[in-house]
Amino acid sequence: xxxxxxxxxxxxxxxxxxxxxxxxxxxxxxxxxxxxxxxxxxxxxxxxxxxxxxxxxxxxxxxxxxxxxxxxxxxxxxxxxxxxxxxxxxxxxxxxxxxxxxxxxxxxxxxxxxxxxxxxxxxxxxxxxxxxxxxxxxxxxxxxxxxxxxxxxxxxxxxxxxxxxxxxxxxxxxxxxxxxxxxxxxxxxxxxxxxxxxxxxxxxxxxxxxxxxxxxxxxxxxxxxxxxxxxxxxxxxxxxxxxxxxxxxxxxxxxxxxxxxxxxxxxxxxxxxxxx
Amino acid sequence: xxxxxxxxxxxxxxxxxxxxxxxxxxxxxxxxxxxxxxxxxxxxxxxxxxxxxxxxxxxxxxxxxxxxxxxxxxxxxxxxxxxxxxxxxxxxxxxxxxxxxxxxxxxxxxxxxxxxxxxxxxxxxxxxxxxxxxxxxxxxxxxxxxxxxxxxxxxxxxxxxxxxxxxxxxxxxxxxxxxxx
Numbered sequence: 001x002x003x004x005x006x007x008x009x010x011x012x013x014x015x016x017x018x019x020x021x022x023x024x025x026x027x028x029x030x031x032x033x034x035x036x037x038x039x040x041x042x043x044x045x046x047x048x049x050x051x052x053x054x055x056x057x058x059x060x061x062x063x064x065x066x067x068x069x070x071x072x073x074x075x076x077x078x079x080x081x082x083x084x085x086x087x088x089x090x091x092x093x094x095x096x097x098x099x100x101x102x103x104x105x106x107x108x109x110x111x112x113x114x115x116x117x118x119x120x121x122x123x124x125x126x127x128x129x130x131x132x133x134x135x136x137x138x139x140x141x142x143x144x145x146x147x148x149x150x151x152x153x154x155x156x157x158x159x160x161x162x163x164x165x166x167x168x169x170x171x172x173x174x175x176x177x178x179x180x181x182x183x184x185x186x187x188x189x190x191x192x193x194x195x196x197x198x199x200x201x202x203x204x205x206x207x208x209x210x211x212x213x214x215x216x217x218x219x220x221x222x223x224x225x226x227x228x229x230x231x232x233x234x235x236x237x238x239x240x241x242x243x244x245x246x247x248x249x250x251x252x253x254x255x256x257x258x259x260x261x262x263x264x265x266x267x268x269x270x271x272x273x274x275x276x
Numbered sequence: 277x278x279x280x281x282x283x284x285x286x287x288x289x290x291x292x293x294x295x296x297x298x299x300x301x302x303x304x305x306x307x308x309x310x311x312x313x314x315x316x317x318x319x320x321x322x323x324x325x326x327x328x329x330x331x332x333x334x335x336x337x338x339x340x341x342x343x344x345x346x347x348x349x350x351x352x353x354x355x356x357x358x359x360x361x362x363x364x365x366x367x368x369x370x371x372x373x374x375x376x377x378x379x380x381x382x383x384x385x386x387x388x389x390x391x392x393x394x395x396x397x398x399x400x401x402x403x404x405x406x407x408x409x410x411x412x413x414x415x416x417x418x419x420x421x422x423x424x425x426x427x428x429x430x431x432x433x434x435x436x437x438x439x440x441x442x443x444x445x446x447x448x449x450x451x452x453x454x455x456x457x
Contacts, residue, residue: 063301135309
């Protein structure tokens, strides 16, 4: 852009104005074209998006490292302060879990022998990929996260993403070294779920708030506050039984669910390859 | 007249690229994980502050193409419709440059006020753009909080950029004077 310095500001030289205007007009046209292509779900747009994400993900990780260090230091300090109580709690939990382990082992053996007896063919095999959350850009309108694994790591579109607390979302775009995860509370998110206690199936719908709601429920449903919500396995995207959240309110037939996963606190996630 | 040395040329290039570099770093920080629950919904729009400041005081160092690319990066990482933020930033720059001659001469409060107005106007544009892609655009309350926080962040960053601009000008003056001597 050719410029000439004046007393108060820089102004364009008249001879170069056509070039400046042409560039500006070209960029506006390009922006509108990209917008239209996004609206029509053009596959090239998805490819472009993931190529840009692949390129900038390492930069974002690098710039975000000080925040990660602060967060880790905070976690370390709080853990150190409650070390004794945690030790007692973990010892008790360990005793309890050993009992559950024994029960699970005997059930696994029983399950295996029954499967053999009935000649059941396993319907699917499951694989896991662990990835780091690069960016949790949940703005006022959109709720998604960028993770550090992509097609090169075996991640595929529509695979469920879980953290240690439960379901976080599903992969919607896959690049070579990064992927985009649609979070449960995004307005475009739909997850087939079942209320564990009431055994009622429904679809959990995101609404851009922290509390997604359950839809397609009959008016006389018996869902209560505190009911645990897990994936139902319907639709074939999410495996059955992944913990999703807990019912926090039942108001005029509107059932709100508090997801177990708080995306801003998650550092690492697991992408589940649930192949039928 | 003495020739400009390669080191001086490198330094001049560095100073002219610094505003764009700062904007890129702020964008990367804006997009990174902050680990503070709830902040991600209302995180101040940090990239818009250097775009406004450098677009106003030194437009040559905040060119349209750079702002367009920045918008594309944000769209790609945030999962927004591609081209939306680029167009919003282009509108932001056009509105800024339309009043730049007058705003540039005014005091800090007028600049701050104009920044708040521009941010609100382009924020509304962004909202309408998203409404084309979402059946029920929501989160207006959060967008309002984000706007307030961004406007509140402006004075501190304006002061920082003012100091930096003075320093850059001083270095440039020194280099160019040493050449002409």
